[in-house]
Amino acid sequence: MFSRTISYLFKKITMDLSYILNELGEERENYFNAIAPPIVQSSNFSFRNVADFRKALSDEYEAILYSRGNNPTVDILRKKLAALDGAEDALVFGSGIASISIPLLALLNQGDHVISVAKPYSWTIKLFERLLPKFGITTTFVDGTKTENFEKAIQANTKLIYLESPNTFTYELQDLTAVAALAKSKGLLTMIDNSYCSPINQKPYTMGIDLVAQSATKFIGGHSDVVAGVVTGSKAIIKKIFDAEFLNIGGNISPMNAWLLIRGLRTLPLRLQRSCDSTKKVIAYLDTHPKIERVIFPFHKDFPQLELAKKQMHDAGGLFSMVLKVNTLEEVEKFCNSLKHFFLAVSWGGHESLVIPSAVSIKPNEFDVSNPTHRLIRIYVGLEDPDYLIADLKQALEK
Numbered sequence: 514m515f516s517r518t519i520s521y522l523f524k525k526i527t528m529d530l531s532y533i534l535n536e537l538g539e540e541r542e543n544y545f546n547a548i549a550p551p552i553v554q555s556s557n558f559s560f561r562n563v564a565d566f567r568k569a570l571s572d573e574y575e576a577i578l579y580s581r582g583n584n585p586t587v588d589i590l591r592k593k594l595a596a597l598d599g600a601e602d603a604l605v606f607g608s609g610i611a612s613i614s615i616p617l618l619a620l621l622n623q624g625d626h627v628i629s630v631a632k633p634y635s636w637t638i639k640l641f642e643r644l645l646p647k648f649g650i651t652t653t654f655v656d657g658t659k660t661e662n663f664e665k666a667i668q669a670n671t672k673l674i675y676l677e678s679p680n681t682f683t684y685e686l687q688d689l690t691a692v693a694a695l696a697k698s699k700g701l702l703t704m705i706d707n708s709y710c711s712p713i714n715q716k717p718y719t720m721g722i723d724l725v726a727q728s729a730t731k732f733i734g735g736h737s738d739v740v741a742g743v744v745t746g747s748k749a750i751i752k753k754i755f756d757a758e759f760l761n762i763g764g765n766i767s768p769m770n771a772w773l774l775i776r777g778l779r780t781l782p783l784r785l786q787r788s789c790d791s792t793k794k795v796i797a798y799l800d801t802h803p804k805i806e807r808v809i810f811p812f813h814k815d816f817p818q819l820e821l822a823k824k825q826m827h828d829a830g831g832l833f834s835m836v837l838k839v840n841t842l843e844e845v846e847k848f849c850n851s852l853k854h855f856f857l858a859v860s861w862g863g864h865e866s867l868v869i870p871s872a873v874s875i876k877p878n879e880f881d882v883s884n885p886t887h888r889l890i891r892i893y894v895g896l897e898d899p900d901y902l903i904a905d906l907k908q909a910l911e912k
């Protein structure tokens with residue numbers, strides 16, 4: 514299933530996945546050789562003398578001083594998350610969107626321009642359209658399926674290219690190696706939202722992307738009980754973010770939630786593999802169903818960017834979308850309401866399977882049956898038995 518050494522795509526990562534998840538960052542001799550790390554539930558840390566205190570204050574990035582900055586439990590998590598991405602360091606935040614907005618606020622200045630892939634995560638769109646313009650930062654959204662669209666959108670004040678590959682509704686990809694090379698040749702920074710893949714299925718940092726953000730609420734947490742986010746990158750960029758905006762905005766994670774994420778990491782490869790395998794089984798069933806117009810999934814045989822997906826992603830799974838062959842909004846709602854084992858809820862990446870009809874964010878009188886997006890249903894396949902889920906989809910489709 515997972516080889517002991519993950520030799521990824523372009524750059525070989527020599528640290529064993531098992532070592533990262535079970536040992537890295539854990540200094541058990543410092544806490545009674547406990548297998549599970551302690552939750553160091555302390556806001557502040559003391560010093561033996563003024564000289565040590567002064568040293569810590571002069572470089573908080575290197576010090577255990579105050580938990581808005583560093584905390585021993587959070588540090589264990591940071592080391593593991595950085596290693597999983599093949600990056601030098603990681604910062605962990607109180608939400609996935611903080612792991613996007615705080616680094617962007619740190620790296621962009623008044624008057625800068627961003628080129629973003631079209632249709633990123635909804636709150637990322639709001640960040641580009643509402644929050645960053647307050648600071649004179651503008652954004653151009655481009656169709657990211659063609660790398661040349663990024664090149665065409667470059668202006669004199671462009672600072673950063675923002676990616677999300679794939680996105681979590683229609684799954685368009687960007688060619689990460691090509692965009693990273695373009696950005697490097699023009700002196701631009703690159704950042705990606707890697708939530709869909711998690712570091713197990715895609716390692717953008719090893720393909721040349723500068724900053725890799727991810728909602729840890731999803732696969733890393735994995736149990737629908739923590740909201741958190743992570744960004745990884747070079748030590749120099751992570752320190753720059755830490756020293757100013759990270760400490761100033763104060764989006765840190767609590768030690769308890771960091772501990773829950775460390776626990777989530779122990780089983781991440783197993784959970785992801787289960788979700789990926791079950792997704793393919795569920796899709797194989799839906800592909801043959803007369804009520805399904807089409808399935809949208811990066812590893813689907815009909816996906817227009819299948820070749821690129823296979824090149825830059827180790828596997829795909831968990832989330833996919835499908836277009837129902839129906840004539841009315843009532844039929845869409847009836848299908849969703851008839852599901853017994855899929856919860857109607859936002860988010861994904863937990864143990865439980867979920868469903869969101871795109872119609873939930875469309876006013877009923879604006880529902881247009883001729884528009885396939887209005888008949889689109891996003892499904893998250895959790896850890897249940899795939900046959901249990903297929904039987905549920907079957908009975909709901911019959912209704």
Ligand SMILES: *Cc1c(COP(=O)(O)O)cnc(C)c1O
Pocket residue numbers: 608609610611634681706708709728729730731740741742860
């Ligand atoms: C959920 C999600 C986010 C935001 O993460 P939160 O932890 O909810 O703040 C960002 N990007 C993607 C793709 C997501 O699915």
